Amino acid sequence: MANELESQMSHKLTGEAHTDSLHDEESLLSPLEELDNKKLDKIYRKLDFRIIPALWCLYFLESFGSSAYGLTLTMNADQGHSLGQKLKLSAHDISTASALYYVGYILFDVPMNLVMTKVSPQSWLARIIxxxxxxxxxxxxxxxxxxxxAIRFISGMVGAGTWPGMSYYVSLWYPNDRSTRRIGYYFTAAQISAAVAGLVSAGFQKMDGMRGYAGWQWxxxxxxxVTLACGISLLWWLPDRPFKTTTESDNKLHILYRKFFTPTHPLNEEEKKLHRMDLEGRYKKLSWGWRDLIEIITDLRIWPLIIMYFGVVGTGFGLAVFGSTLIAVNxxxxxxxxxxxLYAPIWLFDLAGILIMTPFADRRKSLRPYIFSFATAIIMCGMFVTTYAKGKWSRYGGLLIAGFGLGPTVPICMSWAAEIFQPTYGDVGTAxxxxxxSGLGNLGSVVSTYALYSGWPADKARLYQYSNMMLVVMLGVSIIAAGVCELIKDRVRQPKESALPSSEESN
Structure with missing residues (x-):
């Protein structure tokens, strides 16, 4: 097969010594339509088995902390040992600590992701976890x-760049028409971690008082x-970039690091060539400057995407942190x-939404804004039910409906952003x-955790009806933003000529 592939490409050889660079392969490789889709499918399945479990574990553990924090507010409350009771927290303290987590995220999301474009993404993701x-x-x-x-702010700071970093990492290995499903695959980790957190917290509550620690401390x-151990394992588990884009440093520390912490490439040589051919038309150089950043920030298309994310992620984290509070108050x-x-099934329904809807968003990329809007409308219906239904179990059912709608919204936001910005700005556009x-959109999380629920003490007597309805308003704005983005996405700053890496930058 390798010889056959070489013969197909030989008439395009330039004769230059550095024929393995992406720049030279522009003249070497056969058109994408000539590639064997069955062989490509096999290659991407092989990548899935290596990459997706690693990203899944990474995101599971990163997400577990957010879910666990919400649960600690009710853990062992019967014994007076919940987080709030143990630390003597006021409602203002709880809302401030919750919001500062997202402030740390917002402040450091962009710089952390830009660092990832300059260093080994595998090492950077391992560093985060x-x-x-x-x-x-x-x-x-x-x-x-x-x-x-203080520690909530630090938690947000060290976790900043996780979600956009994984989205950027996926864009290095997968073309856009295969990305939403992959993002959805590892995004299921957030839902399962929330469900597991609910189940595990029930067990840890049985350990309350052991060696003087409350259940939440254990x-x-x-x-x-466990997270620390998994993070270290990622140094050998998660592969680095599919292609080298810079010359390797001869620094002794760098050489030592590469010797012990560089994992093997998941593809053989023949598969690498096919994979490279499939990605070549979408791949642009990593070099960027402040002008590139300013162009992306001032691109009108970024703001509807941020508003879309604002509403759905604000609702998602609002329910992640205060879902157990809503169950208890109802x-x-x-x-x-x-x-x-009872907290766990909300996120199992969320998982079902991902598995059912994200494949359609990949197969029908043109329908991404409509699928997003449909899923968002389902969340709104769930919030109405959980707010105004008469029976306590009917209200709980509303949380399950909202969870189902939440699932596909965030993966669609991220894959749509990559689809819009990668052709125009290349790698830095994706990052x-x-x-x-993710960063500015997380202001929605600040609103839902600081201004609503525990941050709105008077709303507790109303069973948080007004807080729920504020989330519905945010979701409605997200749907409007999706419509605006669909209208302007093809009318603003269309793709420039590809700027592929020069031969001295590529391997």
């Missing part, structure tokens, strides 16, 4: 509200250590363990658009 593990291990020694507020300690007869167990959408 290692530092998350270290920080969350320290949660078990918290003693007051000041410590919680949960954070174990979670932090059904006061439940024990804290029962509340934790910066993902970071801006």
């Amino acid at each position: 290692i530092t998350i593990g270290l920080v969350y291990t320290l949660y078990h020694v918290l003693e007051n509200s000041q410590g919680l507020i 949960m954070y300690l174990v979670y932090g250590l 059904n006061p007869s439940l024990t804290s363990i029962q509340v934790s167990l 910066v658009s993902a970071a801006l959408v």
